[in-house]
Amino acid sequence: MTVSSAPGKVYLFGEHAVVYGEPAIPIAIERRATVTVTPRDDDRIRLRAEDLSLNGITIEYDGTSDARPNVAVPRRLLDAAFGYVNEAIEQARDALDRSAAGFDVAIESELPLGAGLGSSAAVVVAAIDAATRAHGVDLDRTELAERAYQTERTVQDGEASRADTFCSTMGGAVRVEGTDCQRIGAPDLPIVIGWDGGAGETGELVAGVRKRREQYGCIAETVGTIGNLVREGETALAADDWEELGTLMDTNHGLLSALGVSSPSLDEMVWAARDAGAAGAKLTGAGGGGCILALDDSDRTVTGLSTTPVCAEAFRADLAETGVRREDEA
Numbered sequence: 001m002t003v004s005s006a007p008g009k010v011y012l013f014g015e016h017a018v019v020y021g022e023p024a025i026p027i028a029i030e031r032r033a034t035v036t037v038t039p040r041d042d043d044r045i046r047l048r049a050e051d052l053s054l055n056g057i058t059i060e061y062d063g064t065s066d067a068r069p070n071v072a073v074p075r076r077l078l079d080a081a082f083g084y085v086n087e088a089i090e091q092a093r094d095a096l097d098r099s100a101a102g103f104d105v106a107i108e109s110e111l112p113l114g115a116g117l118g119s120s121a122a123v124v125v126a127a128i129d130a131a132t133r134a135h136g137v138d139l140d141r142t143e144l145a146e147r148a149y150q151t152e153r154t155v156q157d158g159e160a161s162r163a164d165t166f167c168s169t170m171g172g173a174v175r176v177e178g179t180d181c182q183r184i185g186a187p188d189l190p191i192v193i194g195w196d197g198g199a200g201e202t203g204e205l206v207a208g209v210r211k212r213r214e215q216y217g218c219i220a221e222t223v224g225t226i227g228n229l230v231r232e233g234e235t236a237l238a239a240d241d242w243e244e245l246g247t248l249m250d251t252n253h254g255l256l257s258a259l260g261v262s263s264p265s266l267d268e269m270v271w272a273a274r275d276a277g278a279a280g281a282k283l284t285g286a287g288g289g290g291c292i293l294a295l296d297d298s299d300r301t302v303t304g305l306s307t308t309p310v311c312a313e314a315f316r317a318d319l320a321e322t323g324v325r326r327e328d329e330a
């Protein structure tokens with residue numbers, strides 16, 4: 001039995017635009033997905049997923065059938081979750097050169113599904129690491145990140161950047177621009193997260209932006225403007241200048257709204273955080289619902305969000321210095 005965990009992430013800047021080769025800065029956070037893998041004697045996959053959403057669901061599923069458990073989670077989210085796991089197992093089989101390797105896979109996640117905190121990337125990274133190690137193969141982090149990226153790309157119909165998977169594998173703050181992925185130094189920012197209790201559909205949202213970008217020149221320019229904003233954000237990050245970071249986060253949120261990926265609940269939480277005194281606030285990840293992040297070292301933003309009706313949960317998130325972690329070796 002092998003056990004690997006990987007952290008979720010928030011985007012300080014640059015989601016969506018990163019899909020078109022612009023830079024982005026995601027930051028790994030100390031909320032993890034943990035995957036336990038046991039090799040089987042046959043070629044089947046059995047998946048047990050606990051807390052795939054924060055609702056605390058427990059589901060059993062046989063990866064070789066089309067059956068889906070009857071739980072209070074939207075079918076499209078379940079399909080996405082199973083799709084990511086099945087494809088991660090395919091990547092592990094490919095790395096092992098054992099197309100018929102069977103596995104029992106158990107997932108425990110502290111990350112809400114599809115809410116912009118990188119739950120799928122964390123599950124995929126931890127699953128590939130645990131499944132390959134279960135057969136005695138140690139992938140280095142660069143190969144692990146690449147295989148996790150290929151998994152997301154396949155599940156999202158070819159529309160994914162390396163940002164989520166690289167960040168979850170390496171931990172810390174990272175900068176991703178096309179194939180150029182690096183860890184960067186970053187101060188420990190006072191990150192507050194607000195979650196509306198819901199989720200967005202990454203594939204649909206990314207496809208929607210692609211369509212608008214092809215249709216309207218001003219949307220293509222907006223994507224380029226987000227890239228320029230990220231470059232300015234890098235300077236502010238290096239200078240640990242929260243005022244500047246906050247202003248740029250607010251601007252990034254506005255530009256994401258222009259791309260059509262915000263939602264009433266995300267906008268409401270962003271304004272609640274700003275009204276409470278946060279230096280800045282924006283949605284994180286694909287959008288359409290899910291989470292926002294804000295910068296505030298006082299308790300005011302957590303309190304303000306907690307009393308905002310559309311906010312189901314507000315919490316602080318610490319930077320996760322460690323990316324993928326081998327829990328059975330710790």
Ligand code: MEV
Pocket residue numbers: 014015016017018019116118159160161162163164202206285286
């Ligand atoms: C989703 O977490 C982030 C997006 O930029 C998609 C991607 O980078 O693959 C929307």
